Amino acid sequence: MDLKMESTITLNNGNKIPVIGLGLFQTESGQTAKQATLWALEAGYRHLDTAAMYANEKDVGIAIAESKIPREDIFITTKIWNTGKFIANGYESTLKAADTSLKNLQSGYIDLLLLHSPLPGPQKRAESYKALQELVKRGLVKSIGVSNYGVKHLQELLDSNPEIKPAVNQIHPWLTRSDIVSFCNKHNIVVEAYSPLTRGKKLNDPILTGIANKYGKTPAQILVRWGLQHNFVILPKSTKLERIIENANVFDFEIKKSDMETLDAWDPTVAE
Ligand SMILES: NC(=O)C1=CN([C@@H]2O[C@H](COP(=O)(O)OP(=O)(O)OC[C@H]3O[C@@H](n4cnc5c(N)ncnc54)[C@H](OP(=O)(O)O)[C@@H]3O)[C@@H](O)[C@H]2O)C=CC1
Numbered sequence: 279m280d281l282k283m284e285s286t287i288t289l290n291n292g293n294k295i296p297v298i299g300l301g302l303f304q305t306e307s308g309q310t311a312k313q314a315t316l317w318a319l320e321a322g323y324r325h326l327d328t329a330a331m332y333a334n335e336k337d338v339g340i341a342i343a344e345s346k347i348p349r350e351d352i353f354i355t356t357k358i359w360n361t362g363k364f365i366a367n368g369y370e371s372t373l374k375a376a377d378t379s380l381k382n383l384q385s386g387y388i389d390l391l392l393l394h395s396p397l398p399g400p401q402k403r404a405e406s407y408k409a410l411q412e413l414v415k416r417g418l419v420k421s422i423g424v425s426n427y428g429v430k431h432l433q434e435l436l437d438s439n440p441e442i443k444p445a446v447n448q449i450h451p452w453l454t455r456s457d458i459v460s461f462c463n464k465h466n467i468v469v470e471a472y473s474p475l476t477r478g479k480k481l482n483d484p485i486l487t488g489i490a491n492k493y494g495k496t497p498a499q500i501l502v503r504w505g506l507q508h509n510f511v512i513l514p515k516s517t518k519l520e521r522i523i524e525n526a527n528v529f530d531f532e533i534k535k536s537d538m539e540t541l542d543a544w545d546p547t548v549a550e
């Protein structure tokens with residue numbers, strides 16, 4: 279596979295998404311989030327995965343401005359939270375939430391806007407999705423998608439015959455064996471893999487370290503590479519410079535089929 283840091287996957291609307299994005303969940307608002315974003319941009323990342331719920335969109339916006347990298351060279355994903363805090367349920371509140379995200383990010387547009395979860399129910403998610411389509415029509419959002427959607431939710435969405443189909447579904451990567459991935463592949467919906475590093479919890483697992491040692495790579499690099507070889511967009515998070523660099527330094531080796539199969543069968547179910 280000829281993958282590079284600049285590699286992109288073409289979405290179903292023709293837009294291109296960089297294959298590695300910096301995850302920003304639990305990246306503390308303020309200096310930490312700004313610095314992590316800047317380090318990532320310096321290390322060559324061109325894709326940032328934030329969310330209203332992560333409360334660091336403003337820091338991402340500040341870092342992008344400071345980086346002096348042209349806005350159009352950076353791919354920003356953010357998400358509309360739909361339960362509890364940062365609530366955005368339905369049409370008007372989704373439009374409003376997107377406006378807040380745009381202001382936070384200091385940007386005239388969002389590259390990818392996702393409904394963060396299928397909650398709270400069919401009617402609200404349908405209304406929220408209509409708002410996403412409207413945002414594309416208004417030129418405020420380039421691509422739209424969903425997150426944490428199961429087959430049932432995706433089917434429901436496609437059955438509604440949306441003018442603009444979801445471009446991605448952002449889910450947990452250990453669902454590779456699930457019917458969700460097959461469904462997404464069949465319907466040309468790109469799978470984005472979140473928590474690809476097991477939230478740091480299973481990086482010392484002997485199966486993983488065994489494979490890592492074989493390739494002279496770190497467990498984190500093996501997991502990122504594994505996701506890329508599955509054609510997932512992969513979203514490793516770190517606030518540490520050396521790890522941000524490490525997690526993207528995955529383009530000088532290829533995991534063999536037998537090791538891919540071992541990793542496919544490995545289930546480091548992440549405790550929440
Ligand atoms: N749509 C959704 O519902 C969800 C989306 N996401 C997205 O996916 C991103 C990634 O998932 P996330 O849950 O954050 O977890 P990850 O699987 O990316 O793991 C992050 C953890 O691993 C540590 N870590 C990072 N790199 C290394 C390394 N090289 N060696 C050892 N430890 C390392 C980090 O610590 P440190 O920072 O100290 O380096 C942090 O504790 C999120 O940030 C978010 O953008 C995540 C969950 C749900």
Ligand SMILES: O=C1CO[C@H](CO)[C@@H](O)[C@@H]1O
Pocket residue numbers: 303329394550
């Ligand atoms: O993006 C997210 C980060 O992880 C959280 C769980 O711990 C999720 O609820 C949320 O969707």
